[in-house]
Amino acid sequence: MATSRWTGRLLDVCVWGTPVIVAGMFLWLISDLILRGSAAFQPGTESTGASYSLIAVAEQILRFLTAAPERAGRGGGIGPILVSTGMILAVCMSVVVPIGLGTAMFLSELVSDQNRLGRLVRRSLDLLAGVPSIVFGLFGNAVFCQWLGFRYSIVAGGLTLACMVLPLLIRSAEEGFRSVPDSQRHAAAALGFSRWSTVFRVILPQSTPGIVAGLILGLGRALAETAALLFTSGYVDRMPRSFLDSGRSLSIHIYDLSMNVPGGNQNAHASALVLVVLLILINLTAHRLTYRFLHREVRYA
Amino acid sequence: MTASNSTAGAVHVENVSIRYGAKFAIQNVSLTIPPQAITAIIGPSGCGKTSLLCSLNRLTDLIPGCGVTGLIRIGDTNVLDRRTDVIALRRRVGMIFQHPNLFPMTIRRNLELPLREHGLQDRRGLQEQIECSLTDVGLWTEVRDRLDRPALSLSGGQQQRLCLARALSLQPSVLLLDEPCSALDPQSTSVIEELLLRLRATCTVAVVTHNLAQARRIAERTALLWPDTNGSRLVECSDTQSLFESPQSRVTEAFISGKVG
Ligand SMILES: Nc1ncnc2c1ncn2[C@@H]1O[C@H](COP(=O)(O)OP(=O)(O)O)[C@@H](O)[C@H]1O
Numbered sequence: 001m002a003t004s005r006w007t008g009r010l011l012d013v014c015v016w017g018t019p020v021i022v023a024g025m026f027l028w029l030i031s032d033l034i035l036r037g038s039a040a041f042q043p044g045t046e047s048t049g050a051s052y053s054l055i056a057v058a059e060q061i062l063r064f065l066t067a068a069p070e071r072a073g074r075g076g077g078i079g080p081i082l083v084s085t086g087m088i089l090a091v092c093m094s095v096v097v098p099i100g101l102g103t104a105m106f107l108s109e110l111v112s113d114q115n116r117l118g119r120l121v122r123r124s125l126d127l128l129a130g131v132p133s134i135v136f137g138l139f140g141n142a143v144f145c146q147w148l149g150f151r152y153s154i155v156a157g158g159l160t161l162a163c164m165v166l167p168l169l170i171r172s173a174e175e176g177f178r179s180v181p182d183s184q185r186h187a188a189a190a191l192g193f194s195r196w197s198t199v200f201r202v203i204l205p206q207s208t209p210g211i212v213a214g215l216i217l218g219l220g221r222a223l224a225e226t227a228a229l230l231f232t233s234g235y236v237d238r239m240p241r242s243f244l245d246s247g248r249s250l251s252i253h254i255y256d257l258s259m260n261v262p263g264g265n266q267n268a269h270a271s272a273l274v275l276v277v278l279l280i281l282i283n284l285t286a287h288r289l290t291y292r293f294l295h296r297e298v299r300y301a
Numbered sequence: 302m303t304a305s306n307s308t309a310g311a312v313h314v315e316n317v318s319i320r321y322g323a324k325f326a327i328q329n330v331s332l333t334i335p336p337q338a339i340t341a342i343i344g345p346s347g348c349g350k351t352s353l354l355c356s357l358n359r360l361t362d363l364i365p366g367c368g369v370t371g372l373i374r375i376g377d378t379n380v381l382d383r384r385t386d387v388i389a390l391r392r393r394v395g396m397i398f399q400h401p402n403l404f405p406m407t408i409r410r411n412l413e414l415p416l417r418e419h420g421l422q423d424r425r426g427l428q429e430q431i432e433c434s435l436t437d438v439g440l441w442t443e444v445r446d447r448l449d450r451p452a453l454s455l456s457g458g459q460q461q462r463l464c465l466a467r468a469l470s471l472q473p474s475v476l477l478l479d480e481p482c483s484a485l486d487p488q489s490t491s492v493i494e495e496l497l498l499r500l501r502a503t504c505t506v507a508v509v510t511h512n513l514a515q516a517r518r519i520a521e522r523t524a525l526l527w528p529d530t531n532g533s534r535l536v537e538c539s540d541t542q543s544l545f546e547s548p549q550s551r552v553t554e555a556f557i558s559g560k561v562g
Pocket residue numbers: 321326344345346347348349350351352353364
């Protein structure tokens with residue numbers, strides 16, 4: 001009896017302890033970033049008589065988010081870098097969403113599990129998902145920068161990221177489609193819906209949670225990616241003039257500041273803080289959207 | 302009452318066999334489902350009643366590995382012909398499933414979606430048809446104030462009636478029902494039975510049922526399917542009264558007296 005009581009205790013401790021550890025790691029990371037990064041937002045480090053008012057801090061944050069980097073990033077802000085990052089993500093997502101949803105639809109709605117082509121596609125996706133990002137970088141450099149002649153550019157970077165993110169989105173969108181029970185397909189078919197109406201009006205609205213989850217995963221991975229962009233979108237930290245111009249993404253900026261620029265640590269942390277906040281924001285909006293969508297269409301009881 | 306097409310066609314089934322992979326569910330079944338009458342299809346579970354029903358609107362197309370051979374005619378449509386327009390066919394042949402399968406959307410949207418799919422776009426027309434089909438199934442007074450509530454918040458009986466309203470809104474000439482009352486309480490069951498009796502005037506109705514008393518209550522004709530070594534066969538198909546009172550086959554006799562099945 002005593003043993004079982006002690007085992008119970010132990011299990012209790014584990015079950016309560018592990019989430020505390022996980023949450024603790026997250027809090028540690030965040031507070032570390034805030035502590036080190038926020039130094040960059042402290043007003044008046046160069047001017048005398050610093051006032052630590054809230055407005056001044058907000059001004060400082062705004063300045064950091066919009067100003068151009070100075071002295072290789074040691075000073076100034078990350079304005080052009082945010083713009084480049086946004087443009088890279090835009091290229092990536094505008095390619096990934098249509099192709100990803102199309103492929104997921106193909107795999108789940110058009111071909112059976114035994115279909116040769118379907119199996120080939122699935123197998124390739126599994127392989128692609130496991131390829132290290134540096135390999136995608138080399139591939140993207142060979143194909144988009146050189147062969148297609150985009151050079152080091154935002155387009156080349158975005159397309160390379162698209163190749164990387166595609167398997168993630170396809171897999172979770174496919175799961176989303178498959179989570180819709182066959183009884184829904186039968187209901188639609190029995191009412192004389194065409195195959196495409198069934199997909200677009202019945203299946204798709206019910207699979208948004210899976211699709212949104214895939215998009216978050218994909219965006220997160222794209223936002224965090226460094227290696228694949230090193231050889232494709234380039235290094236230049238000035239404001240990009242077009243999608244064919246080179247641009248430095250946030251993650252590359254962080255990498256560069258912490259590895260190659262002595263004295264860049266403070267701004268590296270500040271940029272990392274921005275990156276993490278962005279990721280959290282994407283997550284929250286996605287959840288918000290799914291929730292809203294669910295409560296419009298799929299209100300269960 | 303729904304104005305169904307007056308050309309409610311008979312359903313002729315000739316030598317139909319249905320297989321899943323290599324395994325036959327039914328073998329060489331022939332029967333006629335006459336218009337303006339209710340035909341009950343009875344038999345023990347797993348004897349292929351659902352499969353037979355699904356072959357009539359080619360829902361079997363959706364099941365991988367399922368093959369249907371033989372001849373099925375509805376009105377003057379050759380159902381199993383490759384060139385048959387299945388969408389037009391399924392529009393004319395409504396189907397109700399064993400478990401209500403509403404879309405997880407609002408009540409209104411459940412009814413609007415199929416109507417829009419078949420070309421009805423204007424708001425007035427939609428609203429009228431929605432009211433008309435909900436009135437048909439006796440649901441209008443119950444849900445008129447909550448058309449924009451989720452359909453899945455309805456009770457089981459209401460959900461099944463909404464399925465029926467959804468099917469009827471397309472004004473089918475043939476209605477197939479697969480054990481429509483098996484999960485319902487007696488009250489919803491009797492509402493649906495009354496509805497079927499009214500629909501009989503305009504529709505060809507085929508209803509699969511586990512409930513022999515129900516077959517006796519509502520069906521003019523009854524068909525009994527019975528499992529055989531390689532797929533079920535049709536044992537008997539005649540008018541309900543004679544099938545129950547003077548069965549031609551010993552299997553029928555045993556089944557209706559509850560000794561087997
Ligand atoms: N999708 C399917 N795949 C394989 N076999 C099936 C499938 N659906 C039904 N069957 C088989 O066909 C036979 C008839 O099933 P069904 O038509 O559902 O019978 P019933 O409706 O009379 O209970 C059963 O033996 C069942 O196992």
